[in-house]
Amino acid sequence: AQSVTQLGSHVSVSEGALVLLRCNYSSSVPPYLFWYVQYPNQGLQLLLKYTSAATLVKGINGFEAEFKKSETSFHLTKPSAHMSDAAEYFCAVSLNRDDKIIFGKGTRLHILP
Amino acid sequence: GAVVSQHPSWVICKSGTSVKIECRSLDFQATTMFWYRQFPKQSLMLMATSNEGSKATYEQGVEKDKFLINHASLTLSTLTVTSAHPEDSSFYICSAPVGQPGRTDYEQYFGPGTRLTVT
Numbered sequence: 001a002q003s004v005t006q007l008g009s010h011v012s013v014s015e016g017a018l019v020l021l022r023c024n025y026s027s028s029v030p031p032y033l034f035w036y037v038q039y040p041n042q043g044l045q046l047l048l049k050y051t052s053a054a055t056l057v058k059g060i061n062g063f064e065a066e067f068k069k070s071e072t073s074f075h076l077t078k079p080s081a082h083m084s085d086a087a088e089y090f091c092a093v094s095l096n097r098d099d100k101i102i103f104g105k106g107t108r109l110h111i112l113p
Numbered sequence: 114g115a116v117v118s119q120h121p122s123w124v125i126c127k128s129g130t131s132v133k134i135e136c137r138s139l140d141f142q143a144t145t146m147f148w149y150r151q152f153p154k155q156s157l158m159l160m161a162t163s164n165e166g167s168k169a170t171y172e173q174g175v176e177k178d179k180f181l182i183n184h185a186s187l188t189l190s191t192l193t194v195t196s197a198h199p200e201d202s203s204f205y206i207c208s209a210p211v212g213q214p215g216r217t218d219y220e221q222y223f224g225p226g227t228r229l230t231v232t
Contacts, residue, residue: 041204101221105156
């Protein structure tokens with residue numbers, strides 16, 4: 001069965017600093033991978049997704065993620081953090097032919113002024 | 114992009130009563146919808162897959178008699194929490210996919226969630 005592990009339930013970065021949120025996946029077949037963001041008391045918004053095309057995926061709000069098969073990782077990065085980036089971030093996985101999405105436990109990103 | 118709505122956005126009910134949550138795809142048809150629950154400061158846990166015109170598929174450990182799912186049309190799925198108890202208090206989120214799995218245009222759209230509080 002597929003799964004994702006997010007390292008660090010809380011991450012704090014200073015405004016303007018690099019954001020790095022870690023995600024490792026486990027899947028028996030090539031996976032689809034996603035990053036979602038959730039603001040308080042709201043639903044989820046898709047940041048970006050990997051669908052077996054380019055390994056470096058660019059998303060909204062300046063975020064990007066790189067699929068590394070050798071490391072089974074899909075870490076999320078942003079060069080310069082903004083206060084508005086403070087939110088909960090979820091890494092997720094699904095199989096190519098199965099549209100169920102399995103979520104990681106989430107990482108809360110705090111932005112320090 | 115596609116829009117998924119949920120109603121109500123929040124509901125308070127008394128222990129032992131039932132409450133219905135609606136999930137609608139506003140500008141597209143969805144033969145499949147998904148229901149998740151999210152406890153405070155935790156991740157989303159898939160509860161069930163709602164299939165239009167047929168029975169829902171429940172994840173292991175989810176009581177199908179307690180969480181009744183009806184997918185009566187291509188734009189509406191409902192989740193009814195029967196005989197609710199305080200431990201059922203949670204944030205319930207639905208999603209609906211657009212496109213075909215395995216294709217680059219495939220994406221799931223999530224509703225804004227329904228916060229259920231059982232007193």
